[in-house]
Amino acid sequence: MAVATSTGTAGVRAPNWWLKLVEKIVTHAALIVLSVMFLIPFFWMVSGSLKTGEDLNAFPVVWFPDTLTLENYVAGLQVFPFGRYLFNTLIICVFSMIGAVLSSSFVAYGLSRIEWRWRTPLFVILLSTLMVPFYVTMVPLFTMFRGLGWTNTYLPLIVPHFFGVPFFIFLLRQFFLSIPREMSESARLDGANELVIYWRIILPLAKPALAAVALFQFLASWNDLLGPLIYLSDADSYTLSLGLTFFRGEYATQFGPLMAASTVVVIPVIVVFFFAQRTFIQGITLTGVKG
Structure with missing residues (x-):
């Protein structure tokens, strides 16, 4: 009876542990996605301030230019x-x-x-x-x-x-x-x-x-x-x-x-x-x- 009770308790705890893990993963993933969404305009502004005119007007978009300038x-x-x-x-x-x-x-x-x-x-x-x-x-x-x-x-x-x-x-x-x-x-x-x-x-x-x-x-x-x-x-x-x-x-x-x-x-x-x-x-x- 003691073994059965222990096994039953472990069976109850396992799903709870996995649910908490999945909840943390989903929460952190959502926060990372939102952070990236907010950081993209700031990154574009900072990188654009260091780009040449050709890189700024290039198509497709140049995210990481080869030449940086302070002009x-x-x-x-x-x-x-x-x-x-x-x-x-x-x-x-x-x-x-x-x-x-x-x-x-x-x-x-x-x-x-x-x-x-x-x-x-x-x-x-x-x-x-x-x-x-x-x-x-x-x-x-x-x-x-x-x-x-x-x-x-x-x-x-x-x-x-x-x-x-x-x-x-x-x-x-x-x-x-x-x-x-x-x-x-x-x-x-x-x-x-x-x-x-x-x-x-x-x-x-x-x-x-x-x-x-x-x-x-x-x-x-x-x-x-x-x-x-x-x-x-x-x-x-x-x-x-x-x-x-x-x-x-x-x-x-x-x-x-x-x-x-x-x-x-x-x-x-x-x-x-x-x-x-x-x-x-x-x-x-x-x-x-x-x-």
């Missing part, structure tokens, strides 16, 4: 003022990132760690603003900033982030709720006020979530096209995304320099994400544990 980068960066546009973009990215992290964390602290009567209704109203498309508020915002004399400056692209970003407030609130309240209570018993608790206890414990918010905002400002297109009219103040758009319109038939300029614009984002991916993933994983 496209020289030609593209001579026409495309990358250094100036990079400096302009970094000004917007850095200051908007600082504003978003500080203001959103401050509001999230008040909505998660301080007990007061209207915090839940206010949080619901704040979340409802996420459902309002930017195109609805675009004209009123432009009219307001033009009245303030802020058009053709970076202020409309930076200052609003110092008043909180609803999505980031939601993420940070969920993270702050996961921090034990005993830590705040102990600090209050020692005489610490809310600002001290926020700055010296909550923020140091929330570094992964703050890093995720900072990276989100950096990428959003780096890739933003509509904002600079609306508020910036001086070519010397253009950002990378806006400058690349005008470069593409003016040199649409010069595929090599266009791909070279696009590659140069994309590479900094890849480098930033590569070095910050562990903190970014940790912040996303821990956010929303409670709430």
Whole structure:
């Protein structure tokens, strides 16, 4: 009877093992196929920036050219003022990132760690603003900033982030709720006020979530096209995304320099994400544990 039971158990376990193996193989195969699909356009852009004009226009398509050239980068960066546009973009990215992290964390602290009567209704109203498309508020915002004399400056692209970003407030609130309240209570018993608790206890414990918010905002400002297109009219103040758009319109038939300029614009984002991916993933994983 013992032998029969053991054999029966082995017979049940074998199909389960094979099913799990097949499931892993299918899952990894699907992920590899999707990754290749997303990587092909990027590979084509990078390889095209290193191809000669003959290889770019060759038919059938030349995926791996025999001759590599940097002439496209020289030609593209001579026409495309990358250094100036990079400096302009970094000004917007850095200051908007600082504003978003500080203001959103401050509001999230008040909505998660301080007990007061209207915090839940206010949080619901704040979340409802996420459902309002930017195109609805675009004209009123432009009219307001033009009245303030802020058009053709970076202020409309930076200052609003110092008043909180609803999505980031939601993420940070969920993270702050996961921090034990005993830590705040102990600090209050020692005489610490809310600002001290926020700055010296909550923020140091929330570094992964703050890093995720900072990276989100950096990428959003780096890739933003509509904002600079609306508020910036001086070519010397253009950002990378806006400058690349005008470069593409003016040199649409010069595929090599266009791909070279696009590659140069994309590479900094890849480098930033590569070095910050562990903190970014940790912040996303821990956010929303409670709430």
